[in-house]
Structures are given as C-alpha cells and as structure tokens.
Amino acid sequence: MVDTIVKAEALKAYYITKAYGVERTVKAVDDISIEIKTGEVYGLAGESGCGKSTLLKVLLGDFQPPLTVVEGSVSYQFEGMSKDATKLSEQDKRDIRWNKVSYIPQGSMHVLNPVRRIQDTFHDFITTHKGTTKPQSFEMTQAYLRDLGLPEKVMRSYPHQLSGGMKQRVTIALATILYPKLIFADEPTTALDVVVQRGVIQLLKDIQKKENSTVVLITHDLGVHANLADRIGILYAGKLVEEASTRTILKTPKHPYTQFLINSLPSFDERSAKEGIPGRPPALDHPPSGCRFHPRCPLAIEKCSTVEPPMLELAPGHRAACHLLTDEVNHAAG
Numbered sequence: 295m296v297d298t299i300v301k302a303e304a305l306k307a308y309y310i311t312k313a314y315g316v317e318r319t320v321k322a323v324d325d326i327s328i329e330i331k332t333g334e335v336y337g338l339a340g341e342s343g344c345g346k347s348t349l350l351k352v353l354l355g356d357f358q359p360p361l362t363v364v365e366g367s368v369s370y371q372f373e374g375m376s377k378d379a380t381k382l383s384e385q386d387k388r389d390i391r392w393n394k395v396s397y398i399p400q401g402s403m404h405v406l407n408p409v410r411r412i413q414d415t416f417h418d419f420i421t422t423h424k425g426t427t428k429p430q431s432f433e434m435t436q437a438y439l440r441d442l443g444l445p446e447k448v449m450r451s452y453p454h455q456l457s458g459g460m461k462q463r464v465t466i467a468l469a470t471i472l473y474p475k476l477i478f479a480d481e482p483t484t485a486l487d488v489v490v491q492r493g494v495i496q497l498l499k500d501i502q503k504k505e506n507s508t509v510v511l512i513t514h515d516l517g518v519h520a521n522l523a524d525r526i527g528i529l530y531a532g533k534l535v536e537e538a539s540t541r542t543i544l545k546t547p548k549h550p551y552t553q554f555l556i557n558s559l560p561s562f563d564e565r566s567a568k569e570g571i572p573g574r575p576p577a578l579d580h581p582p583s584g585c586r587f588h589p590r591c592p593l594a595i596e597k598c599s600t601v602e603p604p605m606l607e608l609a610p611g612h613r614a615a616c617h618l619l620t621d622e623v624n625h626a627a628g
C-alpha cells in the first residue's frame with residue numbers, strides 16, 4: 295500500500311478583512327479534503343481565482359492573515375513525522391522548509407540574486423541549511439546539476455547571462471538540491487514558450503523519479519498536467535468538484551465543469567482553442583448558493599441553486615460533486 299504524505303481534511307481557508315468596521319470574508323478554500331500519496335504527482339487545476347494558489351499556501355503551511363484557516367487540518371506524514379501544516383512553529387518551518395518540503399514559486403526565475411554567480415547563490419542556500427564550506431557546496435552543486443543534465447558552465451554565470459528557460463531550470467534545481475520529499479510547484483511553466491516548457495517538465499519528471507519525491511503541481515494548463523500528473527483535482531470557486539487519475543479526467547470527465555474545461559482545450563488538428571466556458575467564476579465573498587457552478591451550468595436542475603451537491607464516489611479513485619451523478623451512483627450501488 296502506498297503511504298499518504300499529505301492529507302487535507304475538511305479544510306476551510308478564508309481571507310478575512312475588516313475595513314471601516316465592515317468585515318469581508320472571501321471563501322477561497324471551502325471544505326476541501328484531499329489525500330496525496332508518496333511518490334505521485336498530484337495536479338490541481340481550475341480557472342484563475344478558483345483557490346488553487348490559496349490551497350497551495352495552506353498545504354505548504356506558509357500563510358498569514360488575512361488568510362486564516364477557519365476549520366480543518368493539513369497533516370504531513372513522512373520520515374516518522376506527523377505534523378499539522380496549519381500549526382507549524384517557526385522552528386518547525388526552519389526544520390522542514392527546503393529539506394523536507396520545498397516550493398517552486400510562480401515566476402521563480404526572479405528569485406536568483408542578479409549580482410551573485412549561480413554557484414554563490416547555491417552556496418548561500420546550501421550552507422544556511424547544511425553548514426557546508428564553499429568547496430563542499432560547490433561539489434554538491436556540480437554533482438546535482440550534472441545529474442540533472444544542466445551544463446556545468448551555468449555555475450559560473452550570472453542570472454542575466456542565462457535564458458529564461460535555463461534560469462527556471464536552475465531555480466528548480468536550487469529548490470530541490472536538498473532532496474525534499476514533498477515539492478510544491480506553482481505554475482512552473484508559465485511564461486515559457488512550448489519548447490522550453492518541455493525541458494522544464496522533463497526536469498521535474500527526472501527529479502521526481504530520482505528521489506521518488508511527491509510533487510503537488512498547480513497550473514491552469516491541462517496540457518502540463520497531462521504530461522506530468524498522475525492524478526488531478528479540479529477546483530471551482532473554492533471547492534473540489536472532481537478528482538481522478540489524469541487519464542480518467544482527460545478521457546471521461548464526469549462533472550459538467552471538468553467537461554467544459556476539457557472541451558475548451560484545442561485538439562492536435564485544430565489551430566485555435568475552442569470556445570471557452572460561458573460566464574465568469576463567481577466572487578468568493580458572496581459565492582452562489584447550492585452548487586457554485588449553477589449560474590454557468592447549462593445542465594442545472596432546480597435543486598442546483600439551493601442544495602450543495604455532495605462529493606460522490608463514482609468508481610475507486612474517481613469522485614465528483616454534481617447532483618446529476620447521484621442516479622449513476624445509486625444505479626451502480628443497486
């Protein structure tokens with residue numbers, strides 16, 4: 295049996311602000327439960343504003359007010375350790391971050407110090423966590439970059455001497471050089487052209503395979519998920535609406551929103567994207583009642599606007615939350 299490495303249970307994370315005596319609550323993550331297994335690549339997908347990045351911050355244990363966990367928990371379980379990521383002390387964060395749990399932020403190529411050579415940036419980073427001497431850090435960096443197939447000469451370069459794609463690869467190498475078991479990657483291929491994207495995807499695949507590490511990948515780009523993820527969770531307006539293996543999500547999506555997302559992708563023989571999903575995601579300070587997708591859903595029935603659909607298990611490893619699927623589940627059970 296494959297172990298669970300991170301588990302979110304009934305997680306609610308809201309942005310709570312107060313201005314001129316008026317409180318505003320944005321329900322960015324609203325009652326989400328997910329379980330991520332050791333060694334898998336778990337993809338989180340959905341339109342902008344669906345809660346992906348907020349969920350990632352909470353899973354990473356890196357959030358501060360106004361973002362507040364109002365209910366639920368996130369547990370890490372590895373190397374004999376069990377911790378609630380929503381309640382990490384500053385010492386826990388220092389012990390865990392980068393060594394055990396790492397993060398590749400959005401636009402991460404900008405984290406490289408422009409006035410330091412790459413090898414010095416690596417040294418600064420490694421010595422902070424491992425107390426290594428400069429020759430030791432240098433040796434570790436050289437071996438790691440070689441292992442990942444990155445040219446050795448990048449070590450002597452300044453960031454401005456590297457292409458955008460190479461900077462991104464170097465940053466990913468920096469975030470993973472301490473062999474973390476759990477890696478969170480937020481839109482790691484955004485702003486890169488397709489050819490460079492492929493190199494970055496391959497690098498992430500190689501890192502994951504080498505160490506059997508777990509990667510939680512956030513991107514709105516289902517093409518990237520198709521290439522990397524073993525399973526995908528689809529988020530809509532702060533809710534998990536469907537979760538299954540990547541193949542199932544791409545071939546036989548069951549939730550109307552997932553079907554829209556998949557149908558709006560261009561296929562190989564088409565030059566342009568198909569029509570997008572009508573309407574816009576709702577504001578999360580006043581989310582729609584019932585199913586949050588009902589104002590945009592062409593299949594909505596009466597109760598969709600008043601009753602929230604429960605998460606249903608459609609098949610082992612495949613779940614979705616839609617009233618229309620209730621009959622399917624009852625039929626299978628009966």
Ligand code: SF4
Pocket residue numbers: 549550551585586587588589591592593594595598603615616617618
């Ligand atoms: Fe559409 Fe209703 Fe299903 Fe929501 S529950 S996705 S509104 S059919």
